[in-house]
Amino acid sequence: xxxxxxxxxxxxxxASLALLLVAVFYMQPRAMSYTGLNLLFNLAVPIxxxxxxxxxxxxxNDLDLSMGTxxxxxxxxxATFLQTSPAIGILIxxxxxxxxxxxxxxxxxxxxxxxxxxxxxxFVWGGLAVLLLPSPGGVAPGWVRWLMTAKPPVVxxxxxxxxxxxxxxxxxxxxxxxxxxxxxxxxxxxxxxxxGWSVIRLRAATYALAGVFAVLSGVxxxxxxxxxxxxxxLRYTLLSIAGVILGxxxxxxxxxxxxxxxxGALTLTLAGSFLSFxxxxxxxxxxxxxxxxxxxxxxxxxxxxxxxxEKTR
Amino acid sequence: xxxxxxxxxxxxxxxAIGPATAFADTATKKIALSNNYAGNSWRxxxxxxxxxxxKEAVTKGVVAAADPFxxxxxxxxxxxxxxxNMILQGYDAIVVNAASPTALNGAIKEACDAGIxxxxxxxxxxxxxxxRIAVDFKAMGESQVxxxxxxxxxxxxxxxxxxxxxxxxxxxxxxxxEAGVKKNTQFKVVGSVNGDWAQDVAQRAVAGILPSLPEIAxxxxxxxxxxxxxxxxxxAKRPTPTIVMGNREDELVWWKQQKDKDKYETMxxxxxxxxxxxxxxxxxxxxxxxxVKKDLVVPFLRxxxxxxxxxxxxxxxxxVANVEYSLEDAQKVIASAK
Numbered sequence: 001x002x003x004x005x006x007x008x009x010x011x012x013x014x015a016s017l018a019l020l021l022v023a024v025f026y027m028q029p030r031a032m033s034y035t036g037l038n039l040l041f042n043l044a045v046p047i048x049x050x051x052x053x054x055x056x057x058x059x060x061n062d063l064d065l066s067m068g069t070x071x072x073x074x075x076x077x078x079a080t081f082l083q084t085s086p087a088i089g090i091l092i093x094x095x096x097x098x099x100x101x102x103x104x105x106x107x108x109x110x111x112x113x114x115x116x117x118x119x120x121x122x123f124v125w126g127g128l129a130v131l132l133l134p135s136p137g138g139v140a141p142g143w144v145r146w147l148m149t150a151k152p153p154v155v156x157x158x159x160x161x162x163x164x165x166x167x168x169x170x171x172x173x174x175x176x177x178x179x180x181x182x183x184x185x186x187x188x189x190x191x192x193x194x195x196g197w198s199v200i201r202l203r204a205a206t207y208a209l210a211g212v213f214a215v216l217s218g219v220x221x222x223x224x225x226x227x228x229x230x231x232x233x234l235r236y237t238l239l240s241i242a243g244v245i246l247g248x249x250x251x252x253x254x255x256x257x258x259x260x261x262x263x264g265a266l267t268l269t270l271a272g273s274f275l276s277f278x279x280x281x282x283x284x285x286x287x288x289x290x291x292x293x294x295x296x297x298x299x300x301x302x303x304x305x306x307x308x309x310e311k312t313r
Numbered sequence: 314x315x316x317x318x319x320x321x322x323x324x325x326x327x328x329a330i331g332p333a334t335a336f337a338d339t340a341t342k343k344i345a346l347s348n349n350y351a352g353n354s355w356r357x358x359x360x361x362x363x364x365x366x367x368k369e370a371v372t373k374g375v376v377a378a379a380d381p382f383x384x385x386x387x388x389x390x391x392x393x394x395x396x397x398n399m400i401l402q403g404y405d406a407i408v409v410n411a412a413s414p415t416a417l418n419g420a421i422k423e424a425c426d427a428g429i430x431x432x433x434x435x436x437x438x439x440x441x442x443x444x445r446i447a448v449d450f451k452a453m454g455e456s457q458v459x460x461x462x463x464x465x466x467x468x469x470x471x472x473x474x475x476x477x478x479x480x481x482x483x484x485x486x487x488x489x490x491e492a493g494v495k496k497n498t499q500f501k502v503v504g505s506v507n508g509d510w511a512q513d514v515a516q517r518a519v520a521g522i523l524p525s526l527p528e529i530a531x532x533x534x535x536x537x538x539x540x541x542x543x544x545x546x547x548x549a550k551r552p553t554p555t556i557v558m559g560n561r562e563d564e565l566v567w568w569k570q571q572k573d574k575d576k577y578e579t580m581x582x583x584x585x586x587x588x589x590x591x592x593x594x595x596x597x598x599x600x601x602x603x604x605v606k607k608d609l610v611v612p613f614l615r616x617x618x619x620x621x622x623x624x625x626x627x628x629x630x631x632x633v634a635n636v637e638y639s640l641e642d643a644q645k646v647i648a649s650a651k
Contacts (some may be wrong), residue, residue, distance in 0.1 A: 031401050039397040039423065043390060136415040225393060226422065226440075227415035235388050269394065276382065276398045285385040 006257065008307060009248035012300050013263045016246075020270045027277045038156035042148070042224055044269035045161045046071070049217035050236045051243035051265040052169050052258060056210040058244055059173070059256045060185045060203055062107065062114035066122035067214060068237035070096075072230055073129040074218025079138025079228035082219070086141070097211035104207030108200050122237075129230035136229030140222045148223030161220075162262055169258035172209075182206050186254025243268055246296055267296075339600045340374050342405040344593065346381040349392050349412035349436065354632050358586035359410070359435075362637050366590040376597060389416035396420040399429075406430040406596040410589070411438045430599045434592035434611070435584070444599065446592050446609045446646075448584045450482055453613050454489020457533045457557045458497055460580050464555060468499020469530025472522075472554070474508040474515055474542055476535040486535050503527060508538035512563065516541030523549045531555040536583040539564040559583045560614060560634040565625045578618055585614040587637040594643030606650040 024040070025032045031040055050071050057064040064070075074096065082089030103121060107114050150157045173179040181202050184192040189199050217236070222228050245251075246267055247260030271292045275285050346363055350356055360381060367379035382399070384391045389412040397420050399407050407424055411417050411433055418440040421431050425442035434446035462468075473490060476483035494500050504522050508515030515538035523545060532542050536559025546553050553571070558564040558581035571577035588611050599605050614636055616624045628634045 028401050030403060035427075036401055039401055043394050043397065046390075136413045138415070221390070224419045225389070225416045226418040229389065229413045229416050232389050232413070232416050235386060235390060272391070272394055273398050273401075276395060277402065279380075283385075289385075 008303060009257055009300075010260050010263070012296060012303060013247045013260050013267060016296050016299075017263050017267045017270065020267060020274055024270060024274050024277060027274075034154075034156050038158050040273055041156070041158035041162065041266060041269065044266050045148070045158055045165075046217045046221035046224070046233070047236065047239055047243065047269060048162055048165050048262045048265035049213050049220055050233070050240040051247070051261045052165060053210040053213035053217065054240035055169075055244045055247075055249055055256045055258065055261045056173070056182070056206050056213070057114070058186075058241075058249060058251060059182050059254050060104075060206050061252050061254070062118075063241070063251070064118045064210065065115055065237055066118040066125055067240050068234040069122040069125040069129065070211075070214050071218045071221065071233040071236050072228075073125040073132070074215045075222045075225075075228040075232050076129045076132040076138065076218075076230060078144065078219045078222040079140055080132055082144075083139050083141045093215045096215065097208050100211030100214075101204040101208035104203040104205075105200060108203045126230065133228060133230050136227065138222075138227045140226045144219055144223035145226065148220060162266060166259045166262040169213075169262075173256065173258050178205070183254035183256065186252065186256075239265070239268055242293060246293065248300065339376050339597055342376050342597075342600045343378040343380075343403065344376055344406045344408060344596050344600075345399045345402070345404040346379070346589065346593075347392060347396050347399060347407055347409045347411075348381060348383040349389075349410060350387040351383045352387075355586050358629070358633055358635050359589045362587040362635060363589045363593065366587075366637050367593055370593070370597070376600075379593060384412070387412055389413040393417050393420035396424060400424050400427050404429060406432065406600055408589070408592045408596050409433040409436075409438060409443070411436040414439050430596055432592050432596045432599070434588055441607070444595065444605065444607050444609065446588065446595060446611050448588075448613060449610050450485035451489035451492070453582055453584075454486040454491075454533070454535075455493040455496075456489075456582060456613075456615070457580075458490060458493025458500060460557070461500065461531050461533070461555065462493075462497040464578065465530055466499070468497065468501075470503040470527055471500050472519070472526065472529050472532045472542075473502050473505040474519065474532060474534045474538045475505060476508065476510045476538075483535065490533050500530075502533075503529070508535070508541065510535060510537035510559075512538065512541035512544075512561075514538075514541070516545045519545035520548060523551065528552075529554045531557070533557055534559055537561055539581075540567050543567055553577070555579050557582065558616070560585075560616060560624075560628075562625075562628045562630060562632050562634075565616070565621065565628060565634065569621060569625055572618070572621065580618070581616040581621075581634070582613055583633065584611070585636045586633055587635050591638035591643055591646065594638060594640050595647065597640070598643060598647060603647065604651075605647050609646055609650050611646065 030036055050067055054064055054067055077089055077092050081092055103117060107117055152160055181192060181197050185199055185202050193199050221233060243264035244261050247257055247264030249256040271289055275288050280288055363381055370376055371379055382395055384395055392412045407429055417438050421438055421440040421443050424431050431443040433443050437445040437447050475487055494502055504526050506518035506522050508518055519542045531554050534557050539556050539558040540563045542556050556579055558568055560581050560583035591611055624634045
């Protein structure tokens with residue numbers, strides 16, 4: 001049986017996740033339970049959502065350096081307005097999504113490097129978050145808290161959420177014609193244009209969709225932490241990029257994989273727990289986390305090379 | 314193995330809530346320290362104190378383990394994951410110095426629900442199920458003015474050096490100083506600068522404002538800024554006022570030099586990094602089944618003219634004056650909260 005290249009792409013991240021999971025279970029058998037799995041993975045849910053958002057941006061060959069501050073901002077909105085007056089909260093979220101779409105348009109029309117624009121936006125979001133919550137606080141809306149701490153039978157909510165996110169985005173990005181067009185913009189936007197699509201609209205829509213997932217990420221995060229602060233998700237910028245790459249995505253060419261991105265986010269979270277169970281000193285932990293990334297990426301590069309050799313033969 | 318542990322744990326719990334005379338032994342209990350940051354001298358001293366006191370406690374068999382964990386990036390989400398890992402590792406108590414007073418509440422609630430005792434200190438958390446060991450920073454500010462009122466009964470002009478703007482500690486100390494000045498009306502704050510708790514920033518800020526100020530009787534500070542203020546006064550060739558110090562080694566050394574030279578008098582006050590060991594003993598006492606109020610106040614560490622030498626001898630070069638707390642100290646703090 002011949003495996004498709006997309007499947008090959010998924011093998012490495014899936015295998016590394018499985019390997020890490022086995023190692024964690026071996027070291028900490030307590031983790032092999034309903035609550036254990038939930039504790040291991042519940043903080044991965046917002047990271048997975050942010051990773052999907054980043055993946056969408058990367059699908060059109062851009063990079064979003066404001067992801068962390070934007071998710072922090074959304075978390076602050078969720079812990080303040082969404083809780084006290086849901087209507088205004090939702091309006092703010094819609095406005096933020098519109099801003100994301102506008103960023104996409106600006107980047108496209110002015111042919112600006114997305115890194116510069118989003119880096120600038122990161123200060124805007126960070127400032128807004130501080131304005132909303134100058135000191136840590138706020139309360140998570142009851143329904144968000146309920147959703148994130150729900151106890152569905154058999155499978156913990158963290159796993160259910162991850163599978164749902166992966167399935168829905170897989171359908172949107174890999175199966176729908178809209179998804180094909182998004183990836184087309186990343187692959188070869190001229191041909192997409194010639195096929196009758198409006199690239200500017202596609203980019204705006206992609207950015208807006210990324211904004212939607214980032215908003216969901218902020219809301220999910222507040223559901224877990226119960227309250228917010230303005231710096232709550234700063235790590236998400238780099239984590240989301242690493243998650244996409246770990247999951248088999250690439251910086252250019254519209255080569256992305258939603259399932260891979262979710263797996264990548266889970267792997268990154270698990271790597272942190274793994275290192276903490278290993279009792280590695282914190283001075284070395286960042287380095288060790290980096291080492292795990294390098295190993296996985298090296299494996300992938302090797303596989304890619306195999307893939308191209310097959311093709312040229 | 315795990316089942317046996319769980320049985321043991323349930324027996325321990327049964328003992329604790331059973332007859333009132335039962336003494337729940339903590340020899341089998343494991344305590345973890347969740348720390349968010351290790352990048353300055355204060356935090357390093359805090360971790361060293363923890364190591365020293367808990368190693369002793371472990372060898373004596375008071376507790377089974379007391380492991381410190383520090384997150385790599387000083388981020389609340391990372392520390393939340395760390396606490397959730399500790400739940401999985403089966404610790405009986407978690408002592409937390411939190412990255413955020415609120416963002417860890419979800420993880421801490423999970424820990425409480427798993428039957429784990431959570432004690433927060435220094436960086437405290439607002440989750441009601443956790444214990445809090447807080448510093449009364451307001452009293453710390455007030456005590457400075459009270460000391461000055463005794464030393465300078467005639468009063469005079471004060472220069473206030475504040476900390477990092479927008480941080481709650483700065484607001485609290487400032488409120489204390491304000492309250493002190495209101496009480497002792499012979500004092501008047503004539504100038505205020507932000508020293509960011511750093512000697513170089515404080516020196517620059519004080520040097521900038523000095524030319525516009527009348528004669529200064531005393532400088533009230535927040536710690537980490539006294540030495541810089543002294544340097545600024547010396548550079549401007551103005552008489553050195555009474556500068557309240559903040560227990561840093563360079564400040565104490567300067568104070569000692571002045572004291573030897575012309576009997577300079579002042580006091581020094583700050584929070585001791587050894588407060589981590591107080592949190593450890595409080596956690597141990599809670600595991601032992603003692604009734605402990607959820608909110609405890611840690612005494613701050615004050616150095617006066619007569620115990621300056623002793624404290625200076627105990628302070629590492631470039632460090633902060635420190636005390637480590639014993640079980641008896643913890644019991645005293647617990648008793649005084651009732």
